[in-house]
Amino acid sequence: MTSHAGTRPATAEEREDRVLERITAFRKRRPRLIDEVITLAHGAGGKSSAALVDAVFLEAFRNPELEQMGDGAVLTLPSGERLAFSTDSFVVSPLQFPGGSIGHLAVHGTINDLAVSGAKPQWLSAAFVIQEGFAIAKLKEIVADMATAAREAGVSLVTGDTKVVPKGAADGMYITTAGVGVIPAGRELSAQKVRPGDKLVLSGTLGDHGMAVMMARGDMGIDADIHSDTAPVHELVDLVLAAAPSTRWMRDPTRGGLGTICNELAQDSGLAVILDEASLPVLPMVLGACDMLGIDPLYVANEGKFVAVVPADEAEAAVAALRSHPLGAAAVIVGEIVEQPEGVVALRTAFGGSRIVDMLVGDPLPRIC
Amino acid sequence: MKFVDEFRDPAAARALVAAIRDLADGGGDGGQVFKFMEVCGGHTHTIYRHGIEHLLPPSVELVHGPGCPVCVIPMGRVDDAMWLAEKPDTIFTSFGDMMRVPGSRGSLLEAKARGADVRFVYSPLDSLRIAIENPDKHVVFFAVGFETTAPSTAVTLVRAKDLGVTNFSVFCNHVTIVPPIKAILDSPDLRLDGFLGPGHVSTVVGNRPYRFVTEVYRKPIVVAGFEPLDILASVHMLLAQIREGRCEVENQYSRVVPEEGNPQAIALLSQVFELRPHFEWRGLGFISQSALKLNDDYAEFDAELRFDMPGIRVADPKACQCGEVLKGVIKPWECKVFGTACTPETPIGTCMVSPEGACAAYYNFGRLHRETAMMVGQRSELPVLTK
Numbered sequence: 168m169t170s171h172a173g174t175r176p177a178t179a180e181e182r183e184d185r186v187l188e189r190i191t192a193f194r195k196r197r198p199r200l201i202d203e204v205i206t207l208a209h210g211a212g213g214k215s216s217a218a219l220v221d222a223v224f225l226e227a228f229r230n231p232e233l234e235q236m237g238d239g240a241v242l243t244l245p246s247g248e249r250l251a252f253s254t255d256s257f258v259v260s261p262l263q264f265p266g267g268s269i270g271h272l273a274v275h276g277t278i279n280d281l282a283v284s285g286a287k288p289q290w291l292s293a294a295f296v297i298q299e300g301f302a303i304a305k306l307k308e309i310v311a312d313m314a315t316a317a318r319e320a321g322v323s324l325v326t327g328d329t330k331v332v333p334k335g336a337a338d339g340m341y342i343t344t345a346g347v348g349v350i351p352a353g354r355e356l357s358a359q360k361v362r363p364g365d366k367l368v369l370s371g372t373l374g375d376h377g378m379a380v381m382m383a384r385g386d387m388g389i390d391a392d393i394h395s396d397t398a399p400v401h402e403l404v405d406l407v408l409a410a411a412p413s414t415r416w417m418r419d420p421t422r423g424g425l426g427t428i429c430n431e432l433a434q435d436s437g438l439a440v441i442l443d444e445a446s447l448p449v450l451p452m453v454l455g456a457c458d459m460l461g462i463d464p465l466y467v468a469n470e471g472k473f474v475a476v477v478p479a480d481e482a483e484a485a486v487a488a489l490r491s492h493p494l495g496a497a498a499v500i501v502g503e504i505v506e507q508p509e510g511v512v513a514l515r516t517a518f519g520g521s522r523i524v525d526m527l528v529g530d531p532l533p534r535i536c
Numbered sequence: 537m538k539f540v541d542e543f544r545d546p547a548a549a550r551a552l553v554a555a556i557r558d559l560a561d562g563g564g565d566g567g568q569v570f571k572f573m574e575v576c577g578g579h580t581h582t583i584y585r586h587g588i589e590h591l592l593p594p595s596v597e598l599v600h601g602p603g604c605p606v607c608v609i610p611m612g613r614v615d616d617a618m619w620l621a622e623k624p625d626t627i628f629t630s631f632g633d634m635m636r637v638p639g640s641r642g643s644l645l646e647a648k649a650r651g652a653d654v655r656f657v658y659s660p661l662d663s664l665r666i667a668i669e670n671p672d673k674h675v676v677f678f679a680v681g682f683e684t685t686a687p688s689t690a691v692t693l694v695r696a697k698d699l700g701v702t703n704f705s706v707f708c709n710h711v712t713i714v715p716p717i718k719a720i721l722d723s724p725d726l727r728l729d730g731f732l733g734p735g736h737v738s739t740v741v742g743n744r745p746y747r748f749v750t751e752v753y754r755k756p757i758v759v760a761g762f763e764p765l766d767i768l769a770s771v772h773m774l775l776a777q778i779r780e781g782r783c784e785v786e787n788q789y790s791r792v793v794p795e796e797g798n799p800q801a802i803a804l805l806s807q808v809f810e811l812r813p814h815f816e817w818r819g820l821g822f823i824s825q826s827a828l829k830l831n832d833d834y835a836e837f838d839a840e841l842r843f844d845m846p847g848i849r850v851a852d853p854k855a856c857q858c859g860e861v862l863k864g865v866i867k868p869w870e871c872k873v874f875g876t877a878c879t880p881e882t883p884i885g886t887c888m889v890s891p892e893g894a895c896a897a898y899y900n901f902g903r904l905h906r907e908t909a910m911m912v913g914q915r916s917e918l919p920v921l922t923k
Contacts, residue, residue, distance in 0.1 A: 183869050184905055190875035201882065206649045214881050441912055445546075461891065513904060513912045518764045519546045520587020521912035522901035528880040 195510070198222075212423030213527030238280040238418060241350065248352075251286035253277055254345035260534045262309060262339055264383035266375070266395030267470075269342055270312030272536055275397050275470055276421065277346040278320050282401035283417040283473050285356045285408075286348030291317065294328040294343040301340055309340070320399040322346070354408065358435035360415040366482035367440065367502040368411075368475045370403050370495050371396065372448045373425055377467035378456045380535045391456050398471030403495050410488035411481035419473040422536060423527050426465035428474060429502075429512040430526045437509055442502035442524060445517040465514075466527045468535050476504065543763030544586070552768040553591050559775035560595040571597045572774055573864050574732040575717065577604030577892025578762045584901035586764040590909040596771060599726075599864035600897075602716040602820065603734055605681040606633045606890035607862060610818045611850040613709055614639030619846055620676050620707060620839060621652045627670060629663040630678040632656040633890045638883060640850045644678075660692035660706070667696075667704035676839050679708045684736040686710040686828060687801040690808040693834050705839040708829055710809065713737045714745050715826035716817065716862075721753045725865050730774040732767065733759035735789045740805075742797025743785050750783045761789040808834050818886055819852060819859020858885035861894050868895040875899060 177185070198214055200222035208215040225233065232240045239253030257273045273293065281288040293313065297306065317324055375396040382391050400419060408414055416436075418428045425447075429440045442465075449457075449464045457464045471494065477485045482500055489495030512524040560570055574580060580600045583589055589598060602608060618639050621628035628644070635645045635656055648654035653673075657663050660677045667675035679689045689706060696704050713734050720726060733746055738759045749757045756777040760770035770788040777784060787793055808830065815827030830838040839845070852858065856878070857871040868874055868887065878884040880896055887893035891900075904912070 180906060186869045186875065187903060187905060190903065193876050204649045206645055508905070508908055513908070515912050516587045517546060518544055518549050518586045519913055520591050521904060521909045522584060522587045523903045525900050
């Protein structure tokens with residue numbers, strides 16, 4: 168806090184700094200759940216989701232494994248071996264969209280959560296909630312997509328469940344998958360390992376999935392050739408960990424996008440994340456659609472991308488390793504870690520200015536995964 | 537990207553910033569600070585999103601203006617909208633921005649979560665389509681916006697009348713841009729040196745309506761586009777006018793704004809709307825002849841006539857200083873509740889809701905210490921790998 172004990176009145180800049188400090192302190196408080204009913208914002212992966220998880224689920228279920236709050240829980244077996252365990256529900260609308268379907272998402276989503284936890288994905292479960300009247304032919308198509316996705320990724324669907332609900336009780340179908348993977352000995356990934364000077368490596372372009380689903384819904388009246396990026400990232404993760412063995416932390420920017428996971432990183436590590444807008448890879452078609460709708464690609468969901476924080480001297484090797492794989496061809500360094508301002512994500516704009524990248528508020532794009 | 541990258545070119549920006557600095561600091565009147573108001577919320581959004589504020593020299597200060605259509609809607613009108621939305625057999629349609637604006641009993645988003653059929657649309661024509669597809673429901677469109685969006689409401693009403701649609705109405709909150717600019721110029725607590733004029737409103741009304749700014753109030757005005765280079769170029773044009781002793785209405789956004797505006801759109805507005813004698817603006821109070829209502833020919837589509845709406849005036853929350861923010865009298869961070877009681881998650885005032893609102897733009901993008909901002913902005917480029 169700036170001292171102003173003297174007689175000189177505070178300048179506007181000093182007063183502004185004081186307000187900013189007050190806000191920073193205010194923002195460090197735990198998010199508070201003040202709503203009386205669930206709104207779509209609670210499912211958007213931003214601040215409201217965090218408040219809901221904190222006030223309802225964490226409060227009720229509290230245990231050390233849950234409190235890691237990673238993409239998957241890391242469980243230690245009596246033998247000392249470690250497993251990653253993760254679950255995800257899929258409610259995307261429409262069920263099929265350019266580049267994939269809810270079936271692909273249900274498999275890739277869970278595989279990716281396991282992969283960025285450092286695990287080799289092995290087994291999946293799948294539970295289906297299907298609305299009465301749903302066409303069996305369409306169900307077969309979606310299940311075939313799941314089978315293909317699982318086979319290509321080398322994982323097995325080993326258990327499942329089916330529920331049918333009356334017309335109107337669900338919109339088409341929802342899928343929940345859970346997955347288990349083994350974490351190889353010696354792999355330790357955590358936000359606490361992140362250090363100032365580390366680089367953020369992104370495995371490919373941003374925003375493809377969210378905008379593809381948005382366009383497929385058709386209510387924008389925009390025709391754009393945008394395809395979902397849904398894909399498994401576990402091979403890419405292995406390549407990065409081989410090329411950059413000191414990799415600190417990884418996460419996949421799904422709901423809430425890169426902006427949201429960078430905020431989680433900044434808060435969990437107590438450091439600052441600086442992103443470089445000029446280096447952010449966004450396909451022109453996606454950027455155009457985002458600009459038209461007033462949506463920031465930093466907050467749009469991806470389903471086949473991840474971010475790795477690696478030490479500066481391993482960053483180029485990580486990028487080169489990613490680019491050796493077809494799914495990582497657009498990999499690039501998008502930012503770096505600095506010490507100050509603590510817990511903040513800032514963007515150096517392509518224009519040479521700078522701005523904050525905050526957690527997402529509200530939900531610009533509901534039901535995209 | 538074609539037609540976007542050209543207006544976000546860092547090299548061109550650096551040249552313009554240098555030229556702005558030369559003009560602003562080079563008048564031999566050391567220490568003078570030029571205060572320019574950007575009228576539109578779209579300008580405000582661009583300024584913060586691209587970090588322009590900290591690129592400008594301290595001798596140029598941008599003051600945020602009233603041109604955010606969501607921000608100027610008073611609480612009573614939101615309450616009326618909620619009342620309509622919660623009527624049985626009603627589908628209430630709105631632009632997404634309005635959904636989170638708090639009335640005295642919560643927002644439309646909360647009404648939706650409680651069970652009201654509230655849908656967000658990108659065009660009033662979508663509302664009309666919903667009405668045609670749902671003949672057993674009454675569909676209301678929550679019309680907000682300046683002359684930019686009013687023509688699309690007018691087109692929709694003309695079509696609804698042609699088609700003989702009877703289950704559709706408009707809750708009209710369209711406002712006009714000139715009266716608030718005049719109110720600000722008449723306000724004693726603000727000293728401005730010029731205006732970045734509204735870009736998209738001017739595509740409809742043209743440049744003529746702003747002549748009073750130069751002729752009566754002797755302030756230069758430059759109609760400005762919404763890309764970052766547009767903002768810098770317009771600031772440069774304002775400074776050039778001042779240094780050359782000129783005071784004119786200039787058009788920086790000539791690639792979009794024709795001198796005469798859009799005569800067809802203007803004709804359409806007068807076909808459907810008439811001026812209200814007065815209208816309440818959030819924080820600015822009642823301004824005469826500042827808003828539109830449906831004229832007698834379209835009275836059957838006027839939700840205010842069709843339904844016995846409460847129409848109760850609700851005072852802004854005491855702590856809220858949106859009015860002073862909208863007039864540019866205070867900066868967003870100078871508001872007593874900014875960033876603590878009033879945040880984008882729990883907004884008290886409208887300026888914190890819309891992405892075009894000055895408070896939301898500052899909170900979401902601008903909340904950086906000047907030195908930190910400079911540090912981030914000037915940071916050497918990250919290593920560029922071969923692509």
